[in-house]
Structures are given as structure tokens and as C-alpha cells.
Amino acid sequence: MNYVAGMLVSVAVAAVVGAAGAVALFALARRRVALAATLAPLVVVGSATAGVYASARAMFLSGTGSMTVLLLLLATVPVALAVGLVLTARIRTVTTEAAAEKAARERDQEVEVRRRELVAWVSHDLRTPLAAVRALAEALEDGVGQVDEHVPRILAENRRMAAMVDDLLALSRLQSPTATLHREPVAVADLASDAIAAAQPLADSGGVTLAWDVTDPVVTSLDARQVGRALENLLVNAIRHTGQGGTVRVAVGSAGGDARTVVLAVEDECGGIPPADLDRVFEAGWRGTGARTPERGDGPGAGAVGSGAGLGLSIVRGVAEAHGGTARVTNMTGGGARSGCRFELRLPA
Structure with missing residues (x-):
């Protein structure tokens, strides 16, 4: 051949x-x-x-x-096999990098969307008290109404705006990569007691009873100011969503007997949150029928904690994550007015 x-x-x-x-x-x-x-x-x-x-x-x-x-x-088979292994490693590297880049782009897009939503919500919420202040001031300028009636309302609206700005600054600091915590040994039960005392006027004005229980007297190192603010936000959120005559309960203890994790829980009688909304209640600016509503009014304590701009629970999550912990919410089924939500702030002890 x-x-x-x-x-x-x-x-x-x-x-x-x-x-x-x-x-x-x-x-x-x-x-x-x-x-x-x-x-x-x-x-x-x-x-x-x-x-x-x-x-x-x-x-x-x-x-x-x-x-x-x-x-x-x-x-030549070993050489071909070696080339195949190198090719596989390179493919895996390229695939991993591509997946990481895609995840980063999606994360950046989500952050940008949330930022725009937050700016829109806060701008909307700021317009309301600004319009009220302007209307009241113009009424006083025109000699309409009583000074002793309009001035307290102007001051109340001013407190609302100041609280919104304060919440924005707090959230910005918590989300900053250079944020630092001022840790010190703190008795968590004392921290809860102070938060309850701060929220008591708002509870009294809404006819809500505050109750608390300490199962474990935990002493741990944390930023007392930040954790206290987070607990106060949880209390205010619970009080505003609990009807008159209801009860808001605060519990302090360890997680299932695990001394390495301290749990600060706030239970309300809001009637529950739709399951589809449970994962969104900690998003900045988000409101839902079972999680966020505007302020109840300007009674005692109103505006002292939380701005009504949908940032209170976002600050709670920010404080938890800054301490290496978590914030979560679950529905409680007690039937009737007893049904509500349980918010938990879990921190490493």
C-alpha cells in the first residue's frame, strides 16, 4: 500500500x-x-x-x-493528562472568578436599588413634617391660631425630622467599613431595664403593658450604647404595632442554654407578619402591613426613638452584624389578640 x-x-x-x-x-x-x-x-x-x-x-x-x-x-498520554488537569484547573478558576464577578455586580445593583429606594422614602417622610412646620409657621405669621398650640406642634415635627437624620447617620456609621465598637463588660439585664424605662412613656400613651423576664443574668462585652439603641428600636416597633390593652414582653437569656450566645427578645401582639414579608422587615426604608406603619402620634415618647422612616429595624440588624450576631423575626401563633411577632437580637457572649 x-x-x-x-x-x-x-x-x-x-x-x-x-x-x-x-x-x-x-x-x-x-x-x-x-x-x-x-x-x-x-x-x-x-x-x-x-x-x-x-x-x-x-x-x-x-x-x-x-x-x-x-x-x-x-x-504521550501522561503529557495529555497533565495538560487536561491544567486546563481543568484553569476552567475552574475562570468559572469561579466569573461567578464572583456576577455575584458582585448583582450585589452592587441590589445595593444601588435599595439606596435609591431609601433616598426616595426618606425624602417623602421628611416632606411631611417640613410641610407641617411651614403651614404652622405661616399660620403664626398670619396671626391665625394660638402660639401655645402651634409652637409645641412645630417642636414635635422638628423632633421627628431630627430623629430621621439621627437614624440615617447611625445606619451610615454601622454600614461603614471603618466602624468601631466601644466594647465594655455590660449586664444585659440592666441594659434591657434601661431600654424599657425609655420606652415606658410611649407604652403608657398607647395603653400597652410592658413586661420582662430575665432567665440568665448574662454579663458580656458589647457596645452598650449601640445595643441599647437597637433594643429600644425593637420596643418602639413592638409598642406601635400592639393594640391598646396589649402586652409587649422582653426576654433576656442565653440561646437554648448555650452560654456563648445571649438573646434579647421582644414579643408583641401585632397579629403577625405575612410570611412573604418576614425576610424584608429589616430592609432599610421598607414598610409592610404587618411590620411598618407610620407613627401612632405625638404622644409622650413619640419621636424619641425611631424616626418612622423605616430605619429602626435596619439599625437593629446593623448593630447585630457589627457585633458578629444576627437579628431575626418569627411569627407567634397564640390565637386572637395573642398572636404577634418575636424579634430576636442574638449576640455572641
Whole structure:
């Protein structure tokens, strides 16, 4: 057989083997891409080996000569396998980097959307007290109404705006990568007692009873000011969503007997939050029928804690994460007015 015929035999055999290997690789890649990438160079070497060996046999080389050719070709298998492993590692690296870049883009887009929503919500909430202050001031300028009636209302609206700005600054500091905590040993029960005392006027004005229970007198290192603010926000949120005659309960203890985690829980009688909204109640600016409503009024304590701009619970989550802990909410099913929500601030002890 001449060399042309031998070459044609080699090409035909290599093409058949290569096609079969390619089909097998495509089928394998649907389930295990990395393994398919590793074996891809072996398919190339295998098809070339089969083609050359078939050509050698077709040209009537001796058995020893054909075997020598085959062994020489098979000697390239380790090299092909090494190339496949390098290729697989590179594919994995590129895939991981692409996934990380995609996740980062999605995260940045989500942050930007939330930032715009927050700016829109806060701007809307600031317009309300600003409009009220302007209307009351113009009324006084025109000599309409009594000074002793309008001035307290102007001051109340001013307190609302100041509280909104204060919440924005607090949230900004908590989200800053350079945020630092002023940790010190604190009796968590005393912290809860102070928060209850601060929220008592708001509870009294709404006809809500405050009750608390300390199962474990935990002393741990934390930023008392930040955690106290978070607990006060939880209390105000609970009081504003509990009807007159209801009860808001505060519990302090460890997580299931685990002394490494302290839990500050606030339970209300708001009637519960729709399950679809549970994951969103800690988002900045978000409001829902079962989680966020405007202020109840300007009674005692109103505006002292929380701004009504939907930032109170976001600050709670920020404080928890800054301490390496978590904030979460669950529905309680007690039936009737007893049903409500349980907000938990979990901090490492």
C-alpha cells in the first residue's frame, strides 16, 4: 500500500475515534464539566494514536515496528493528562472568578436599588413634617391660631425630622467599613431595664403593658450604647404595632442554654407578619402591613426613638452584624389578640 492510501486510512480511523470521543465528552460535560475537560486531551491523543497505528498496520509494518509506534504514541498520554488537569484547573478558576464577578455586580445593583429606594422614602417622610412646620409657621405669621398650640406642634415635627437624620447617620456609621465598637463588660439585664424605662412613656400613651423576664443574668462585652439603641428600636416597633390593652414582653437569656450566645427578645401582639414579608422587615426604608406603619402620634415618647422612616429595624440588624450576631423575626401563633411577632437580637457572649 502506498503512502497516500496509508494516510487516508490514518485520517479515517482518527476521525472515527475522535468523533466517538467527542460525542462521549459532550455527554459527560452535561454532568461533570471538569472531568470532561480533563479527558479532552486524551481523546485527541487517542484519535491520533489510533490513526497512526491503523496506518502502520495498513502499510504492512512488522508487528514489532507497529508496537514500537504504538508505545511511542502512548507515551504521550501522561503529557495529555497533565495538560487536561491544567486546563481543568484553569476552567475552574475562570468559572469561579466569573461567578464572583456576577455575584458582585448583582450585589452592587441590589445595593444601588435599595439606596435609591431609601433616598426616595426618606425624602417623602421628611416632606411631611417640613410641610407641617411651614403651614404652622405661616399660620403664626398670619396671626391665625394660638402660639401655645402651634409652637409645641412645630417642636414635635422638628423632633421627628431630627430623629430621621439621627437614624440615617447611625445606619451610615454601622454600614461603614471603618466602624468601631466601644466594647465594655455590660449586664444585659440592666441594659434591657434601661431600654424599657425609655420606652415606658410611649407604652403608657398607647395603653400597652410592658413586661420582662430575665432567665440568665448574662454579663458580656458589647457596645452598650449601640445595643441599647437597637433594643429600644425593637420596643418602639413592638409598642406601635400592639393594640391598646396589649402586652409587649422582653426576654433576656442565653440561646437554648448555650452560654456563648445571649438573646434579647421582644414579643408583641401585632397579629403577625405575612410570611412573604418576614425576610424584608429589616430592609432599610421598607414598610409592610404587618411590620411598618407610620407613627401612632405625638404622644409622650413619640419621636424619641425611631424616626418612622423605616430605619429602626435596619439599625437593629446593623448593630447585630457589627457585633458578629444576627437579628431575626418569627411569627407567634397564640390565637386572637395573642398572636404577634418575636424579634430576636442574638449576640455572641
